[in-house]
Amino acid sequence: MSSHADITGLLVDWGNGDQAALDKLLPLVERELHRLAHSYMRREDRDHTLQTTALINETYLRLVDQKKVHWQNRAHFFGIAAQIMRRILLNYARDQNRLKRGGHAIHVSLSHANVMPAEKNRELISLNDALNRLEAIDERKSKVVELRYFGGLSVEEVAEVLKISPVTVMRDWQFAKAWLQRELQDGR
Amino acid sequence: MVDKSLEYIENIFHVAITLKAAERASYLAEACGDDVIARQEVESLVSAYEEGDGLLNENAVTLGMRVLGSVAEESITGKEIGSYKILGFLGKGGMGEVYLAEDPVLNRKVALKFLSAEFIEDSWAKRQLIKEAQAVAMLEHPNICAVYGFEEVDEYSFIVMQYVEGRTLAELIRTKGIPIDEVVPLAQQIVSAVAEAHAHGIIHRDIKPKNIMVTAGGQAKVLDFGLAKTIQKKATFDEPTESISQLSKAGLLVGTIAYMSPEQLRGERLDYRSDIFSLGTLLYEMISGKNPFARDSDAETISQVLTHSPPPLRASGRNISPELARVAHHCLEKNKEDRYSAASELLYDLDNSEVNNTKTA
Numbered sequence: 001m002s003s004h005a006d007i008t009g010l011l012v013d014w015g016n017g018d019q020a021a022l023d024k025l026l027p028l029v030e031r032e033l034h035r036l037a038h039s040y041m042r043r044e045d046r047d048h049t050l051q052t053t054a055l056i057n058e059t060y061l062r063l064v065d066q067k068k069v070h071w072q073n074r075a076h077f078f079g080i081a082a083q084i085m086r087r088i089l090l091n092y093a094r095d096q097n098r099l100k101r102g103g104h105a106i107h108v109s110l111s112h113a114n115v116m117p118a119e120k121n122r123e124l125i126s127l128n129d130a131l132n133r134l135e136a137i138d139e140r141k142s143k144v145v146e147l148r149y150f151g152g153l154s155v156e157e158v159a160e161v162l163k164i165s166p167v168t169v170m171r172d173w174q175f176a177k178a179w180l181q182r183e184l185q186d187g188r
Numbered sequence: 189m190v191d192k193s194l195e196y197i198e199n200i201f202h203v204a205i206t207l208k209a210a211e212r213a214s215y216l217a218e219a220c221g222d223d224v225i226a227r228q229e230v231e232s233l234v235s236a237y238e239e240g241d242g243l244l245n246e247n248a249v250t251l252g253m254r255v256l257g258s259v260a261e262e263s264i265t266g267k268e269i270g271s272y273k274i275l276g277f278l279g280k281g282g283m284g285e286v287y288l289a290e291d292p293v294l295n296r297k298v299a300l301k302f303l304s305a306e307f308i309e310d311s312w313a314k315r316q317l318i319k320e321a322q323a324v325a326m327l328e329h330p331n332i333c334a335v336y337g338f339e340e341v342d343e344y345s346f347i348v349m350q351y352v353e354g355r356t357l358a359e360l361i362r363t364k365g366i367p368i369d370e371v372v373p374l375a376q377q378i379v380s381a382v383a384e385a386h387a388h389g390i391i392h393r394d395i396k397p398k399n400i401m402v403t404a405g406g407q408a409k410v411l412d413f414g415l416a417k418t419i420q421k422k423a424t425f426d427e428p429t430e431s432i433s434q435l436s437k438a439g440l441l442v443g444t445i446a447y448m449s450p451e452q453l454r455g456e457r458l459d460y461r462s463d464i465f466s467l468g469t470l471l472y473e474m475i476s477g478k479n480p481f482a483r484d485s486d487a488e489t490i491s492q493v494l495t496h497s498p499p500p501l502r503a504s505g506r507n508i509s510p511e512l513a514r515v516a517h518h519c520l521e522k523n524k525e526d527r528y529s530a531a532s533e534l535l536y537d538l539d540n541s542e543v544n545n546t547k548t549a
Contacts, residue, residue, distance in 0.1 A: 035308075037257035055253055085252035092255045120251070137194060145244065152249040174205065175198055178233045181240025 008065040011073050022080070029077070030084045032059050056081045056152070075157040082151025089150070090128050093121040130183040134176060141176040144169055193226070200230050205237055264302075270341035272300060272348075283307045283316065284414060288351060298336065301347040314345055316414065321347045324413050326388045331381035333401070333409045352409045357474070358397035366474045368506055369544075370406065375471050376538050377408040382467060383531035385410075386460045391417045393458065395466035396447040397473060417458070446482035450494050450522050461524040464534060468519025468527075475516065476504040494522070511542040 007028055013021035036059055060077045096118070135142035143162060147153040155173075159166045200219045204212050212234070220227035264274050264287065272289040278299060279286050289300045301320075307313035317338075324335040324347075334350040357374075360366060366374065378400060385392055392413060399412040445453065449465035452458055472480045480498030483489045498520055501513040515537050521527045528534040537543070 033253075034256055037253045056249065081249075085249060085256075088256050089248060089252050124248075148247065149244045150248050150252065152247040171198075171202055174237065175201060175233075177240055177243055178201070178205075178237035181243050182232055182236035184243075185236065185239070 007063045008068050011064060011077060012069060015070075015073050015076050025080055026084065029059070029063065029080050030088075032063055033081065033084060036062075075153065075160040078151050078153050078157060079147055079161040082147045082149075082153065086128070086146055086150040089124055093124045096121045097125070126184055127180065130180050133183065134179060140164070141172045141179075144172040145176050145180070148173060197226055197229050197233070200226070201233050201237075204230055204234050269300075269344055269346075270339055272298070274300070280304065283310075283313045286349075291348075297351040299333075299349045299351045301349060302344060303346075308343060308345075317345060317347060320413050323385075323388075323390050324349075326390070327384055329381050329384040331377045331408050331410055332384065333411045350409075352401045352403065352411070354401045354403040354407075354409075356398050357400035357402055357408070357470070360402055361397055361473060361477060365477050368475070368508060371471070371474045371508075372512065372538060372543055373406065374402065374408050374474065375467075376535065378410060378470065379467055379531055379535045379538060381408070381410040382463055383535055385413075386463070386531050391458055391460060392463050392466075393417055393452070394444060394447075395463055395470060396444055397470060400470070445486055445489050446479045446493070448493065449524070451524060453490055453493055459524070460530060461527050464519050464527045464531065465521075465524070467531070467534065468516055471516040471519065472498060472501060475501055475506055475508055475512070480520065497522075507546050509543055509546045511537075511540065511545065515543060 007025065010021045010025045010028075014025060033056070036055060056078060057074075059081070060074055064073065064077065131142050131145060134145070140162060144158055147158045147161060148155075153161070155166050155169045158169045162169070164172075200216070203219070204216060207215055216227055216230060220230065265276055267274050269289075271293055272291060275288045275290055275297070277285070278288050283304055284301045285304050286299050286301045289298050290296075291298050301317070303310070303313050303317055321335050321338040324332065328334070333352055336348040336350065338345070338347055340346075357366075378395075382392060382395065390413070392410070394412060394414065395410075399410065401409045401411055403409070447466045447469045449458070449462040452462050452465075469479060469481070472478075481489055481492035481496070483492055498517070501508065501516055502510065515534070518537075519527055519534065528537075
């Protein structure tokens with residue numbers, strides 16, 4: 001069972017450098033995000049507003065005991081969400097592509113099959129590939145992109161997660177964007 | 189590890205992007221000297237930087253949430269939960285999801301009612317599920333789907349129920365209609381089930397065709413006591429019910445307004461006579477094929493229930509007895525004082541041979 005206390009403890013452990021804690025956290029956070037996203041999709045049918053960064057924050061507030069964590073843990077939590085988002089989006093994009101080619105989509109429920117345009121599918125797949133290549137050259141830069149793009153983290157939050165200065169985050173971000181843009185152009 | 193030359197390129201890059209084109213050329217010439225490869229590398233990155241201004245500007249969180257929300261929740265079909273093997277999905281309603289499962293010990297099929305994923309950790313929803321199980325466990329009746337138990341395994345809480353194979357009354361009405369000579373026998377079974385619940389102090393509160401299962405042999409089973417309320421036996425009324433907005437927030441109102449009594453729609457205290465009204469809508473629909481109050485919008489439907497008398501059943505074109513029409517309309521009186529005061533009274537009138545006598549004027 002995933003209790004409030006477990007998740008809080010795991011988050012603190014991971015913040016203190018325990019990598020094994022991350023493996024346990026990922027599925028717990030994903031389940032909660034999934035549940036929340038579902039109820040929001042239902043609400044969204046009515047009012048068409050989806051405050052998504054707020055949504056991750058809501059997940060955080062629901063799962064983690066605020067009295068027992070530092071503000072830094074929130075950034076770490078968002079870091080986990082970023083990893084989950086990246087994987088979810090990629091799985092989805094690949095599934096959609098497979099579906100286009102006549103295969104079977106495993107993860108897709110057909111009632112909402114069109115949440116992402118086909119162009120975006122291809123874009124995400126190329127971006128992910130480019131990001132993997134960047135990781136091979138400079139892991140930290142690819143992490144900066146993952147956190148900012150897939151997790152919506154601010155420069156300061158990224159700095160906290162990666163234990164680097166905000167200036168470095170900004171420099172990494174600018175360079176990574178140029179590098180990725182060039183990769184994506186070449187790939188066309 | 190960061191490549192040494194990458195760091196070198198990076199440093200030049202960061203200076204170059206702050207410079208205007210003319211200054212940049214002379215800066216690069218100076219910084220790179222005769223390292224042509226480095227210079228080309230920086231130049232291509234700087235031009236990509238300028239072209240790629242819009243790249244990654246909007247984060248993918250919204251998209252991710254949208255996809256996450258649309259991706260089917262992990263199905264439990266095929267899983268083993270406790271000793272049960274989940275065979276398939278049966279249906280969804282309110283806060284619950286019902287799955288067909290096999291009990292390998294007793295070697296029979298059962299229906300398991302779980303809370304929907306979004307309610308799994310909602311303690312109110314879980315209490316409701318337990319209440320439902322407790323309410324139905326008190327009842328023993330051939331026309332009420334039996335509860336075998338309540339179990340908690342890992343994060344799952346569920347009711348173990350009798351599996352009833354058949355079609356819902358809603359399906360039967362929609363697809364082929366109810367033959368007129370089957371209306372009264374079905375109504376008798378349903379009303380007798382509701383009378384049993386009332387005898388135990390339970391108001392069903394959600395009687396509608398979707399919640400009645402009919403087997404191939406014509407046996408009716410009342411399902412889903414998810415909204416049932418137990419009232420003290422001596423008291424004749426219930427505490428004020430949840431308001432419409434509370435119920436609709438919990439997703440419990442969908443499609444049910446047209447079967448609710450006027451007092452239920454007004455959020456007043458309910459007694460057994462609210463179920464009588466709902467039974468009236470059921471009877472009316474079995475006969476005429478149509479719910480007497482349902483309209484395109486909720487607002488219109490509510491207004492129909494509250495203030496409009498249903499069109500006379502004798503004008504429905506079906507050959508029914510005047511007595512049967514009278515019985516149905518008597519259930520549908522707006523004012524609860526004017527209805528049957530108990531399901532047993534209604535049952536008594538349905539057992540009267542006059543309901544089948546289409547000859548009398």
